[in-house]
Amino acid sequence: MADTQELEPTPLVDEEPAPLVLSPEWIDQVSDALNAGDADAVQSYVDPLPPADVADLVEALSSDERASLVRMLGDTLDGEVLAEVDGAVRDDMLDALQPEELAAAVADMESDDALEVVADLDPEQREDLLSRLPEADQVLLRQGLTYPEYTAGRLMQRDLLAIPGFWTVGDTIDFLRASSDLPDDFYDIFVVDPRHQPIGQIALSRILRNKRPVQISEIMETPLIAFAVDMDQEDLAHEFRQKDLTSAPIVGDDGRLLGVVTIDDIVDVIDEEHEDDLLRMAGVSEGDLYEAAWDTTKARFQWLLINLGTAVLASAVISMFEATIEQIVALAVLMPIVASMGGNAGTQTLTVAVRAMAMRQLNRRNAMRIVWKEVIVGGINGLAFAVIAGGFAGLWFGDAMLGIVIASAMIINMVIAGFFGVAIPISLDRFKIDPAIASSVLLTTVTDVVGFFAFLGLAALLLI
Amino acid sequence: MADTQELEPTPLVDEEPAPLVLSPEWIDQVSDALNAGDADAVQSYVDPLPPADVADLVEALSSDERASLVRMLGDTLDGEVLAEVDGAVRDDMLDALQPEELAAAVADMESDDALEVVADLDPEQREDLLSRLPEADQVLLRQGLTYPEYTAGRLMQRDLLAIPGFWTVGDTIDFLRASSDLPDDFYDIFVVDPRHQPIGQIALSRILRNKRPVQISEIMETPLIAFAVDMDQEDLAHEFRQKDLTSAPIVGDDGRLLGVVTIDDIVDVIDEEHEDDLLRMAGVSEGDLYEAAWDTTKARFQWLLINLGTAVLASAVISMFEATIEQIVALAVLMPIVASMGGNAGTQTLTVAVRAMAMRQLNRRNAMRIVWKEVIVGGINGLAFAVIAGGFAGLWFGDAMLGIVIASAMIINMVIAGFFGVAIPISLDRFKIDPAIASSVLLTTVTDVVGFFAFLGLAALLLI
Numbered sequence: 001m002a003d004t005q006e007l008e009p010t011p012l013v014d015e016e017p018a019p020l021v022l023s024p025e026w027i028d029q030v031s032d033a034l035n036a037g038d039a040d041a042v043q044s045y046v047d048p049l050p051p052a053d054v055a056d057l058v059e060a061l062s063s064d065e066r067a068s069l070v071r072m073l074g075d076t077l078d079g080e081v082l083a084e085v086d087g088a089v090r091d092d093m094l095d096a097l098q099p100e101e102l103a104a105a106v107a108d109m110e111s112d113d114a115l116e117v118v119a120d121l122d123p124e125q126r127e128d129l130l131s132r133l134p135e136a137d138q139v140l141l142r143q144g145l146t147y148p149e150y151t152a153g154r155l156m157q158r159d160l161l162a163i164p165g166f167w168t169v170g171d172t173i174d175f176l177r178a179s180s181d182l183p184d185d186f187y188d189i190f191v192v193d194p195r196h197q198p199i200g201q202i203a204l205s206r207i208l209r210n211k212r213p214v215q216i217s218e219i220m221e222t223p224l225i226a227f228a229v230d231m232d233q234e235d236l237a238h239e240f241r242q243k244d245l246t247s248a249p250i251v252g253d254d255g256r257l258l259g260v261v262t263i264d265d266i267v268d269v270i271d272e273e274h275e276d277d278l279l280r281m282a283g284v285s286e287g288d289l290y291e292a293a294w295d296t297t298k299a300r301f302q303w304l305l306i307n308l309g310t311a312v313l314a315s316a317v318i319s320m321f322e323a324t325i326e327q328i329v330a331l332a333v334l335m336p337i338v339a340s341m342g343g344n345a346g347t348q349t350l351t352v353a354v355r356a357m358a359m360r361q362l363n364r365r366n367a368m369r370i371v372w373k374e375v376i377v378g379g380i381n382g383l384a385f386a387v388i389a390g391g392f393a394g395l396w397f398g399d400a401m402l403g404i405v406i407a408s409a410m411i412i413n414m415v416i417a418g419f420f421g422v423a424i425p426i427s428l429d430r431f432k433i434d435p436a437i438a439s440s441v442l443l444t445t446v447t448d449v450v451g452f453f454a455f456l457g458l459a460a461l462l463l464i
Numbered sequence: 465m466a467d468t469q470e471l472e473p474t475p476l477v478d479e480e481p482a483p484l485v486l487s488p489e490w491i492d493q494v495s496d497a498l499n500a501g502d503a504d505a506v507q508s509y510v511d512p513l514p515p516a517d518v519a520d521l522v523e524a525l526s527s528d529e530r531a532s533l534v535r536m537l538g539d540t541l542d543g544e545v546l547a548e549v550d551g552a553v554r555d556d557m558l559d560a561l562q563p564e565e566l567a568a569a570v571a572d573m574e575s576d577d578a579l580e581v582v583a584d585l586d587p588e589q590r591e592d593l594l595s596r597l598p599e600a601d602q603v604l605l606r607q608g609l610t611y612p613e614y615t616a617g618r619l620m621q622r623d624l625l626a627i628p629g630f631w632t633v634g635d636t637i638d639f640l641r642a643s644s645d646l647p648d649d650f651y652d653i654f655v656v657d658p659r660h661q662p663i664g665q666i667a668l669s670r671i672l673r674n675k676r677p678v679q680i681s682e683i684m685e686t687p688l689i690a691f692a693v694d695m696d697q698e699d700l701a702h703e704f705r706q707k708d709l710t711s712a713p714i715v716g717d718d719g720r721l722l723g724v725v726t727i728d729d730i731v732d733v734i735d736e737e738h739e740d741d742l743l744r745m746a747g748v749s750e751g752d753l754y755e756a757a758w759d760t761t762k763a764r765f766q767w768l769l770i771n772l773g774t775a776v777l778a779s780a781v782i783s784m785f786e787a788t789i790e791q792i793v794a795l796a797v798l799m800p801i802v803a804s805m806g807g808n809a810g811t812q813t814l815t816v817a818v819r820a821m822a823m824r825q826l827n828r829r830n831a832m833r834i835v836w837k838e839v840i841v842g843g844i845n846g847l848a849f850a851v852i853a854g855g856f857a858g859l860w861f862g863d864a865m866l867g868i869v870i871a872s873a874m875i876i877n878m879v880i881a882g883f884f885g886v887a888i889p890i891s892l893d894r895f896k897i898d899p900a901i902a903s904s905v906l907l908t909t910v911t912d913v914v915g916f917f918a919f920l921g922l923a924a925l926l927l928i
Contacts (some may be wrong), residue, residue: 037647060830107731158634176672186649186669204668205650208640241735242516244728245711246651250663264729265710271705273865274738278745282815283808289820293840300812301845304805308849311804312856318796325789332796336803336912340775341768342495346762351746355739356753365488366524376757379763385772392776409894448800 001247022053026179027054027060034065042379048074059290063092070096079105083113088290090120102130111158112136112265115144119154145230152236153229155269156250159183161214162192165199170212187246190257192222197255200224219464226251229258237269238360277358280436281351292375306441314339314448321456324464330397331459334406338394338455341348341385341395342413342447349421350443357425371422378418405462409455413447420446486517491524498529503536510537519548523754527556529550534560543569545579552754554584567596575601575649576729579608583618583861584743606686619733620714620723623647626656627680629663634676651710653785654721655684661719664688682789690715693722699731701727702824740823744900745815747771778803778912785920788928794861795923798870801857805849806877806911813838813885814907818900821889835886842882846875869926877911884910 024046030172031043046054046069056080058066070077077097082090082105094102095330106114106129106366118141130138140158147153160183163172172189176182187334189207191200200220210219217387227236240263247262253307272286279286283303288296318335325331352371356362362370394403424442425435489510497505510518510533513705522530522545534541541561546554546569558566570593582590582605594602604622612615624647626634636653640646653671655664664684674683690713691700703709704727711726725733739750747767752760780801782789789795817834820826826834850871858867888906889899 024827027829042761050707053707055825056706059825060827062833070740092692109578158509173672176669177675179673182669204672205640205646208637208671209646228815241512241731243518244516246727263710263731265608266625267705267727267731268730270738271823272733273783274734274742275823278738278742278819279815281742282811283517284812284816286815289834293844296837297841297844300809300841301848303812304808304845305852307808308801308805311801314800314804321773322564322797323798326793328595329731329790329796332789332799333786335784335796336778336800337772337775339800340778340908340912341772344768345764346744346773348748348767351743352748352752354629359735360520361523361753363488363524365491369526370753373757373760377761377764380761381768385768388769389772431537444804445525456489 013015022060024268027057029058030069031061031065032448034061034068034072037068042069042072043076047185051080052084054078056082056222058093059086059089066092066095074098074103075101076233077101077105079107079109079117080113082117083109086290087120087286087293088292091212092115094121094125098134099128099227103129110139111140111144111259112155115141115154119145119149122334126148130327146393147229150233150251151229152227152231152261153258155233155236155265156229156261157183157265158259160187160249160257160260161186161199162257163189165193165215165217165220167170167216168212169207169210169216169219170206171214172216187262190249190260191216192257196257198224198226198249198251198257201249205356224249226257227261227294228253233269234273235268237273242291260341261369273358277354277436278436281354283437283441303441309443310441310445310448313445314452317449317452318456320453321460324456324460328402328459328463330393330399330402331456334393335452335455337389338406338409338413339448339451341410341443342417344453345378345381345414346417346421346443346447347440349378349418350425350439353422353425357429357435362422362426363442367422367426371419371426374418374422375415376418378414378416378421379411385414386410401463402459406455406459407457410449411449416450417443417447485616486524487679491521494521494533495525495529497526498532498536501532506533506536507540510797515542515544516548518542518556519547521858522557523551523553527843528741528760530556531560538562538741539565539568541565541569543571544577546570546581547573550754551584553758554581558585558589563592563596564764567593568900571597571601575604575608575723575756576619579605579618583613600718611693614697616691616695616714616725617722618698618872619697619700619729620693620725621647621729624713624721624724625650626660626721627677629655629657629681632670633674633678633680633683636680637676650724652724654713654724655680656721656899658748659719662690662713662715662721665713677860688713690721691725692717692867693772693896697733698737700771700849700880701730701737701752727740737822738835741818744898745818745903745904747905753804767905771908774905774909775916777909778916780919781916784917785924788920788924792866792927793921794866795920795928798857798866799916799919802870802873802877803912803915805853806841806881806915807908809845809878810881810885810907810911811904812840813914814889814903817886817889821893821899824831826890827887831886831890837884838882838886840880840882842878842880842885844877849878850874861928865927866923869922870919872922873915876918877915880914881907881911 014396030042032046033045036437052188052444058069066089082093085093105181106117118129121129130141144153163175187204189202190198191202193199201224202216202220206219225243227239229250229252234309247260249257250259250261252258268280274287283300288299353362389410390403390407424437428438494506521534525533542555549557571580582593585593594605602766608617609883614859651668653666654662655666656662664686665688666680666684671684688722689707691703693714693716712722714723714725716722726824743750747764751764752763817826836882854867854871857870858864884907889903892899
């Protein structure tokens with residue numbers, strides 16, 4: 001036991017942890033150092049940080065500060081930072097880097113991160129960068145660029161461990177001890193046949209638990225779960241979740257082992273897909289936060305223009321009843337209530353449906369059951385709000401019939417909202433349109449049009 | 465090389481993969497077997513599936529079918545399925561399980577999954593279940609229940625590998641080979657001092673790469689990153705992302721090693737947090753899809769009631785201008801356009817802000833910069849839509865002044881929307897209110913009230 005006493009007294013619970021969120025005060029200090037041109041101070045702030053924290057720092061700075069930081073760090077900039085930052089921020093960084101500094105950073109990165117950065121460059125910049133890289137890296141990156149975006153081929157790490165099945169545990173351990181150019185982290189070793197096609201996979205823990213003479217082919221896991229290089233990244237993430245994978249081999253059309261996707265890549269994919277779902281439902285593009293005001297304005301304009309179209313459609317419905325409104329102005333006061341309640345009820349349904357589709361929980365088989373449920377939910381809540389809004393409107397304007405009109409319109413619109421809240425995303429998906437993007441515009445068009453039409457139409461029939 | 469020839473020709477790319485989504489046709493077959501009471505057929509469908517796929521199957525079935533399935537599987541049901549399904553579906557399953565079957569399933573689960581299931585039971589069921597479990601499991605679970613929900617303590621796996629630092633690589637390998645009750649999967653081994661406080665961590669790949677006489681304390685990674693047992697799961701997930709961790713030790717107040725959280729738990733946390741953000745913005749609760757219609761109706765009622773309040777507020781604003789509308793009915797036709805455009809522009813901003821706050825990209829330091837940017841974006845798009853909507857309204861009703869009124873109201877409302885789209889979530893967060901929940905109601909209240917007031921108010925001033 002004496003030996004343990006000699007160990008350095010290392011902190012137990014990170015007594016001085018890197019700040020959980022890089023604190024505003026801390027970033028102010030870095031920013032001051034940057035503006036004062038104090039390269040040593042900047043270096044001392046950045047050096048102890050893991051790349052993801054440096055990326056957060058860069059994102060928190062202004063555009064000018066980003067450029068200063070990149071210039072001060074020069075070739076000490078860890079390439080991984082480039083892979084971690086948001087696309088718009090990366091552009092700021094790339095502009096500030098000297099070509100040879102960029103090449104040094106990229107050469108130092110893992111192959112999947114390097115590919116992400118290179119894929120983002122414009123063609124000339126990319127050619128220039130590639131020509132500065134070692135031949136082997138060039139070949140790998142050029143090959144990587146041939147795989148479509150958002151596929152396994154773009155995510156996979158090319159460095160991996162593949163061994164023949166006739167090796168023993170002892171051979172494998174000896175090989176690992178003798179090799180110098182192993183990947184930094186790996187959880188599994190792949191077993192390949194002479195044509196380099198994977199035939200099995202073996203977790204490191206299993207190698208450690210078996211004796212040296214045991215043959216790898218006896219303890220490897222089969223059948224092997226391998227995925228095609230052109231598999232969509234979202235499908236791949238789904239498989240990782242379902243099968244609790246930590247890494248998976250990726251194979252080409254010929255079945256040859258090309259690379260490995262690890263769970264940390266999958267965490268990034270999951271983050272991305274979630275972000276896309278959330279932002280698309282509101283008609284915003286990724287990276288919006290870091291874009292310049294003018295780029296953001298342009299990107300959002302289109303969505304707002306579509307929404308203007310649907311608002312005008314609703315106005316057209318109202319204008320059909322101008323004569324009725326002229327006689328009973330209370331209708332103009334109350335009509336937004338019906339439309340708004342339909343819109344909100346429909347959005348609740350829609351959000352649940354879009355999320356369920358992203359998680360593969362909503363499909364042809366249970367679609368009818370869920371549509372039916374939403375219609376019932378819309379009907380019951382419609383009834384409840386018919387009583388509340390009808391009573392309230394009747395009292396406010398001292399007109400029981402007006403209360404009955406708004407109550408009836410409320411029920412109609414909330415049932416419609418429940419139905420279309422599920423039906424719209426399912427239909428869009430059938431036509432291969434991303435339900436997250438178009439659903440909410442279509443839905444509010446329906447609930448506005450139906451809301452105004454039912455309310456004003458019933459009023460024209462019953463009140464005049 | 466002769467040896468490799470003897471290997472079984474295992475499929476390369478999963479030639480008959482388990483269906484990516486359990487296909488509707490396949491689920492129909494299972495459902496038929498369930499309804500026909502054919503237990504053997506059901507068993508043969510379920511047996512080859514990993515637990516996550518069985519969970520998907522259970523979720524896709526109706527409530528009655530779920531009960532039949534659970535009864536037919538009996539004690540062959542893999543406990544992990546219970547951990548994987550949605551809460552509302554799990555209740556269906558728990559109702560159908562015999563107490564001793566449930567106990568068998570839970571005893572078989574990993575400690576973190578078992579804890580999740582037990583935490584979900586009502587107190588009597590929980591006591592009954594605990595009393596049926598082996599003493600050691602009982603103690604672990606009761607202790608686990610003392611940690612607050614959504615903390616590291618609830619996520620952590622209690623089985624882990626901890627060794628003293630004075631061991632050699634050889635000692636460690638021998639120990640692993642001799643132990644029979646190791647966790648199924650592990651990526652790291654922890655090094656502890658005699659008081660069981662963690663002092664280092666060592667990846668399996670590093671053990672494999674070093675020679676037998678090397679001492680663990682020489683090759684372990686220090687300083688150790690350990691997290692407190694009461695750390696919020698969202699903060700923990702953030703740390704995993706930032707530091708690219710695959711597993712992390714969890715320690716008690718006394719610094720003793722209590723358990724380990726692995727990246728697959730973190731993937732679940734990330735999924736959950738994303739789901740919460742998305743659903744809360746629409747006022748829906750988690751698990752909504754699988755709840756009975758009546759439960760869903762009640763859960764959504766409250767949100768709709770709040771929205772009714774804001775709609776009535778908007779109506780009150782309109783009613784201030786009844787006399788004006790009576791004179792110019794066109795105002796009633798056009799007024800929803802201004803409110804709707806403000807609402808949509810504000811929601812774009814709001815969604816970006818809520819997402820940025822969840823990802824810790826929006827903080828006190830850059831808040832002003834982003835508010836300012838959003839005001840500019842709102843102003844520019846407001847100008848653009850002022851021209852479009854103003855021109856359109858002027859032509860439609862043949863009244864240039866009406867066009868000027870709607871144009872001015874549009875600019876005002878879209879600038880206001882940009883400002884409040886960021887200001888509301890930031891303020892809520894400062895008051896410790898989840899910005900995802902309350903922001904959208906507050907925002908649409910603002911954009912409705914301002915939209916109607918600006919448009920009708922300007923009309924009353926300029927047109928009459």
